[in-house]
Amino acid sequence: MSSPRLRILSLTHVLPDRDRAAAYSPPPSLPDDGLVELSFMEVLFVNRVMPMRRLFFYEGPGVPAFPCLVRSLRSSLAVALALFPPLSGKLAHRPSAAAGDVVVDCSPAAVSSGVKFVEAEYGGGIEDMRRVAGGGSDEGDREALAELGPELDATRLPAPVLAVQVTRPAVGRAAVVAVALHHAVADGHSAWQFMRAWAALSRMEVSPSRAGADLAPPAFDRTPLRYPEADELARKILRTVAPALPVISSSSSCLPPDCLRRTFLIHAGEIQLVKQHIRAQSQTTGEQADKPPSTYLAVSSLVWTSVARAKFRDLAGGDANFLVPVDFRRRLGSPIDERYFGDCVVPCVARAAVRDLLDGGGAGLARAAAAIRDAIRVQPECPVRAMEAWLESLRTVPRVRERFTFTGSSNRFMAYETDFGWGAPSRVELLSLFAMELVLLLGAQDGGVQVTATLRPEHMEAFASNLGRFSGRGDGRRLRIGRP
Template sequence: MIKLSPFDTSFLALGPPQMLFLYDGTSLPPFRSLVSSLRVSLGATLAVFTPFAGKVTACSDDHDVVIDCSSDPGVRFVEAEYSGDAADMHRLARDKEHDIEAFLQLVPDLEVGRLPAPAFAVQVTRPADGSGAVAIGVVMHHAVADGQSLWQFMRAWSTMSQEGSLAVAAAPTFDRAGILRHPKAEAGARILTRFCAPELPKVNKFPDPDWRRLSQRTYLLNAGQIQSLKRRIQLLQAKNGDGEQNRPPEPPTTYVAIASLLWTSIVRARSVNSAAADDDDEYVSFPADCRRRLRPPLEPSFFGNCVKVHYVRSTTGDLVCRDGDNDKGLAHAAAGFQRAIREHVEKEDPLGDAERWVEIIRGLTRERLTVLGGSNRHMMYQVDFGWGQPSRVEYVLMTSLLGAPGGGVQVSVPLPRDQVDTFEASFLSHVSGHVQQYNRLEDMCN
């Protein structure tokens, strides 16, 4: 039994993240051989990463939730056939605009609205006709692991498939004792559990988005474009006086630069067709890894959740700048991210306010909240099961960043259909040169 920490229970009501890996090319083995290899290597990997083979379970004697790794271990492994042919699957790997309905057919479901709930599931899909294409979809219960842990697991599984051994410098550790020893951790975890699941074993899961109203697009920024964006933001902040007193502004990190551009472009697109006033509040949430910020720090091999969600607050007017100066909004957003990281991520005790996390969540206006997921440090395009790197990796229906080859970053954004074109115009206007709006990632390295 693994007792959940506040980092875990903060994701208890969140829909399970679904990730899709698309592979194609002549190096793919026959489907039966491919499935057999994936099954064997998955079993060996789960023997080491045991929480993914367990279930999220409510304790009967108190209001605690645990991961039960003891009974009937295993994951659901689905073999499926896609309704389209191999050429259609090739198209899915290259179009900038997602075929959301098709993507949802290629990832497994996970029922998390009632405990016990499975921790992980896999689906392997081949085309109805033709060969040379396969999709591997995974889904996880977010109370079990964060994005860093998923990346850790996928890297280990793919290496086990390719080489017959795990790619881990040290065995993963699951014990939350290093987190739960904090004086506010257990109380914070219980408060979050009561908020997400006041009637255990039922969980009040946040509603899923209506994908029929959405359009999701993917953009690839290469290393040169990212450096230009970072430099541009730094110059804008110097012009606007956004640095600390007597000090020029620090250049933004890659994450801050792209997250700032995402936030301002999303708010601009949303404000065009809404009655938002300039003084309306706008929020953006972003995850910050706390493994090295705890005292003592957790081991790098820790597997679970150890990210804290932080928030930046601004106003529609400051981000949109209706006077036409879009650069001013971008610089303002970046300063907000940098301030939140400097004052909260770097200086504060990550669990010092754990008992107030629910209060903070309740104070947000969900309609004005932009949620960012993923990380440019998660190099999911390195997940090679033995037949080459994926031609495409996506979180389904999630605004996310992922690391891409050659120092690039992949950005994916789902939005209501009437907002997509405005978002794209704003987003691309701040990026120098041609932004790929999806093509094979190998092109970024040439």
């Protein structure tokens, strides 16, 4: 819907182009009826009506005129949809489905409406659009930022799983490419797999000589996930998260009005300092690991202790909990590999005493790292057992917002490499704001990590200050924002 700031120029739908896709990959193997059953990992997200939304800001002399840019994006998207058929389908209610009551309907009838593709214009220039996104010392305009992303209504089935919006500024040559994707059909790894393929196809549209190295065909075979007890587990989860099918309700459909959202960049050198600090502290606490901390572990530990220092300065008793998504692709091994498309993650909870995270002696980072490392390490190798352990943790771990921090995405996802043919994005923003206290990670240029946090206002400034204490400047608001 248009607003005083946003004007809709065109609303069309893109259909998969199977003929052109055949030049890159054989047709994906799907069930004869076109109904793709959700796995026990995917039904957990059926009620996540707030989609995963990603905004890519492009500016500079390499950005083509808007009609040419849109034409390339539409054409390449049509091929990408044929390579990733679930994305042009519908999330549908099917009571007879073996793994529950929800499937991805990829039948010709479901796909015939296509994927919504919105062209829009935002009042002002690219500077105004960047200002909307905010930064480490500026929250930006949350309502206006949301307008730069497409709507994806999944409150009643059947529902689309993908929508695209491309927005130009009223002044200057630039564009924001935004994608909304339902979490029930793809996790973060799969979402970025699709983005890499679409960007590669678009680059070839712009310059046919550019190679399609990112066009490794996705894999849809779910046989390795068909455990004897998986179907019953899926039905159990679905009855819990979506008891009123085909109506979907969710208490986490939008960011609460009493929360702030800000984005920070932690540079590679700062991350190295965090790693060194964890290793040094681990020798003191006796929790030294077999190998140095990864970037993910170091940044997650810094984020968790920064949240704890911001919230619990006057309350050092009890435990704090930190949600960690565990990707099972690497745990299951062949034939599940990096090409597998769908959801293949199971959440788990790291727990630590608040007093340990606040340790005035400086051991908080090491203890946070040990708790996160142990939570991941003790996950059962069988994903069914791991999911059952997660469901059990929901009954035993207090999920009040004062004691629970959600995390999502990963620094492994190199968002700033998303080049559609006119260069790298100047800025990438995540709008998957499904929880009151949430931290999202993205890989940035030169080994940095982008951190997007949503917290209560009284905690945000202290969080920013604690996050920046390894920057050499001691002020989280002075971390470089927006152009890693």
